Each structure stands twice: as structure tokens, then as C-alpha cells.
Amino acid sequence: MKTITTMENKAILLNSRPVGKPTLSDFKFSTEAVPEITEGEILLKTKFVSVDPYLRGRMSDAESYVQPFELQKVISSGVIAEVVASKLASYKVGDFVSGLLEWKTYQTSKGEHLLKIDETLAPLSAYMGVLGMTGLTAYFGLTEIGAPKKGETIVVSGAAGAVGSIVGQIGKIIGCRVVGIAGSDEKVELLKSKFGFDAGINYNTTKDMTQAIATACPDGVDVYFDNVGGKISDSVHANINRFGRVIVCGAISSYNETSAQTGPRVEHFLIKKSVLMQGFIVGNYAEKFPKGMAQLSQWLKEGKLTYAETIVDGFDAIPQAFIHLFDGKNNGKMIVRV
Numbered sequence: 073m074k075t076i077t078t079m080e081n082k083a084i085l086l087n088s089r090p091v092g093k094p095t096l097s098d099f100k101f102s103t104e105a106v107p108e109i110t111e112g113e114i115l116l117k118t119k120f121v122s123v124d125p126y127l128r129g130r131m132s133d134a135e136s137y138v139q140p141f142e143l144q145k146v147i148s149s150g151v152i153a154e155v156v157a158s159k160l161a162s163y164k165v166g167d168f169v170s171g172l173l174e175w176k177t178y179q180t181s182k183g184e185h186l187l188k189i190d191e192t193l194a195p196l197s198a199y200m201g202v203l204g205m206t207g208l209t210a211y212f213g214l215t216e217i218g219a220p221k222k223g224e225t226i227v228v229s230g231a232a233g234a235v236g237s238i239v240g241q242i243g244k245i246i247g248c249r250v251v252g253i254a255g256s257d258e259k260v261e262l263l264k265s266k267f268g269f270d271a272g273i274n275y276n277t278t279k280d281m282t283q284a285i286a287t288a289c290p291d292g293v294d295v296y297f298d299n300v301g302g303k304i305s306d307s308v309h310a311n312i313n314r315f316g317r318v319i320v321c322g323a324i325s326s327y328n329e330t331s332a333q334t335g336p337r338v339e340h341f342l343i344k345k346s347v348l349m350q351g352f353i354v355g356n357y358a359e360k361f362p363k364g365m366a367q368l369s370q371w372l373k374e375g376k377l378t379y380a381e382t383i384v385d386g387f388d389a390i391p392q393a394f395i396h397l398f399d400g401k402n403n404g405k406m407i408v409r410v
């Protein structure tokens with residue numbers, strides 16, 4: 073990867089489609105002039121960039137719910153930016169916005185599809201996590217599909233990550249037993265000490281995951297919030313209760329696989345236990361986002377909800393921060409501060 077350091081406006085392009093786990097050479101830095109704005113435009117300076125597992129899918133040339141990134145074109149993701157020049161009446165210099173924007177240090181916008189965010193209500197970075205896409209994913213996936221009831225048991229995989237850590241806490245607010253699965257002892261400790269999970273399982277050191285889940289969930293599993301898929305999920309499925317709900321949010325364990333994965337079939341437990349299994353994308357609930365944001369903000373204000381962030385500094389660090397998601401280097405939301 074070539075990094076250019078002497079320019080006014082940096083951009084990161086998709087250099088090649090990753091095969092397996094992405095590498096730094098899949099990304100390319102370029103320099104552009106800082107653009108001039110015309111009437112009806114604003115100039116945005118990037119403050120925070122969200123790196124997310126789903127971007128891996130957009131780097132492949134496969135059909136999905138969003139278009140693949142084009143080769144040699146600038147990558148985009150959730151960005152928080154400051155308005156530094158404005159020829160658009162509805163935005164003034166100093167406003168902060170969040171939106172799906174390009175991996176550039178500066179860019180212009182017509183103000184469409186941007187959300188104005190208020191730094192006095194929450195730190196800007198929170199709008200990428202607990203008050204942003206991942207918080208809303210946790211809230212709507214759990215409450216709309218999982219619909220957990222007080223006293224039920226919820227298992228969350230990817231539990232120490234951006235989505236998982238919020239799912240577990242909402243489960244506790246509802247009054248459930250919550251068990252998290254994560255990739256290190258440090259993360260399991262964080263689940264219990266910071267996020268209030270009842271128990272945690274380190275999938276990297278546990279030999280018999282099915283037994284470990286059975287032990288951690290003496291009354292079985294009523295709701296499984298799945299962020300990872302694969303073998304971890306097979307073990308949770310084996311412990312699911314009658315009328316259980318499986319929320320298929322993500323499958324990060326397979327995002328870098330180069331061939332289709334197989335495993336135990338799900339029909340048997342779905343039929344025998346009358347289990348509901350449903351995938352979703354957070355955008356399905358776009359009309360309800362204001363309601364979700366209001367609830368998450370309220371819980372934050374009341375101290376019922378907390379969050380973790382792994383903040384990496386520097387625009388040049390974006391590709392590595394993204395790759396580190398697949399190494400489990402983050403606690404909570406992985407964010408790059410520019």
C-alpha cells in the first residue's frame with residue numbers, strides 16, 4: 073500500500089477485490105485537490121470514519137442488498153464530518169453531520185441523506201455506534217425479531233463488539249438472563265464487568281461449545297442474536313428452546329471464506345422446536361429510526377446503557393482498522409478518528 077503524506081485531500085480507493093482476508097494492498101491512497109463548492113453545496117471535513125464488517129461484502133463483486141464498490145473508486149462508509157464551508161441555507165459552518173460518505177478527508181455534499189448531529193447531547197463518535205447504525209441494529213433486531221420477554225435467556229455471539237455489546241445490555245434492561253460469546257478472556261471479563269452480562273464464553277479456548285452454552289444457560293436459549301454464524305451458531309442452535317427465536321444479524325466467521333460453507337442442517341431444530349429464524353438488515357426499520365434513537369438516547373441518559381469504542385487515530389489507519397475487525401482487535405465500536 074502506498075501512502076502519500078504531502079497533500080491537502082486524501083482518498084482511499086479499492087485497489088483489488090480481496091481474496092480471503094483483506095490485506096493492505098487491496099487499498100490504494102490517492103490525492104485530490106480539496107474541492108470547491110458551488111451554490112447549494114457544503115464542504116465537509118471528515119472527523120470520524122466507521123469501519124464495519126459488512127464493507128467486506130461490498131469489496132466482492134457479488135450481488136447483495138448494496139452495490140459492490142467499484143475497483144479504483146473511492147470506498148464509502150458511515151462518516152461523521154464537520155461543515156467547513158456552506159452555500160446551502162440549511163447548513164452552517166460548524167455543523168456536524170453523519171451520513172454514508174466517501175473515505176476522503178474533504179468532500180462536497182448537497183446535504184441529501186445527511187443527519188445533523190448534536191455534540192452537546194453525546195460525543196460525536198457515539199453517533200457511529202450506540203446512537204448510530206450498530207446501536208439501531210441491536211435495538212431493532214432484538215426487540216422486533218427476538219421480542220424477548222422478562223425471565224427469558226438470550227445468547228449473543230460477537231458479544232463484545234459494537235452490535236453485540238448493545239444487544240446484551242438491552243436484554244438486561246428487559247430483564248433477561250444474557251450470555252455472551254466472544255474471542256478472548258479479556259472480552260468475556262468486559263461483558264460481565266462493563267456490560268452486565270450474566271455469563272460469557274471464550275470460543276477460542278472452549279473445547280465443547282455446546283456443553284459450555286448448556287452450562288451457561290440452565291433453562292436453555294430462548295433468543296439467539298447471531299453476529300457470527302458458523303460453528304459457534306451450530307452450538308447455540310443445539311441448545312435452543314421450543315418457540316425460540318434466532319436473529320440472523322451477521323455471519324462474520326464466513327465473510328472471508330472463499331468457498332461455500334456447510335454444516336448441520338437447521339430444518340430439524342426449526343421444526344421440532346417450532347423455532348423462528350429470521351435474517352434482517354437494519355435499513356428494514358428506517359422509518360422507525362427516530363423512535364430507536366430516542367429510546368437508546370434515553371437509556372444512555374438514564375445510565376442504563378453504556379458503550380465501548382476502539383478509536384484508532386489517523387486517516388491512513390482506516391484500512392488496517394477495517395482489517396483488524398477480522399482479528400477481533402476491537403472492543404465495542406471500531407472507529408477511526410481523522
Ligand SMILES: NC(=O)c1ccc[n+]([C@@H]2O[C@H](COP(=O)([O-])OP(=O)(O)OC[C@H]3O[C@@H](n4cnc5c(N)ncnc54)[C@H](OP(=O)(O)O)[C@@H]3O)[C@@H](O)[C@H]2O)c1
Nearest residue numbers: 125209233234235254255299322323324325352353354400
Ligand atoms: N444486519 C444488519 O443490518 C447488520 C448491521 C450491522 C452489523 N451487522 C453484522 O453484525 C456483526 C457485528 O458487527 P459489528 O459492527 O458489531 O462488528 P464488531 O462485532 O464490533 O466487530 C467484529 C467482531 O467479530 C468478531 N469476529 C471476527 N472474526 C470472527 C470469526 N471468524 N468468528 C467469530 N467472531 C469473529 C471479533 O470479535 P471476537 O474477538 O469476539 O472474535 C470482532 O471484534 C457482523 O457480522 C456484521 O456484519 C449486521
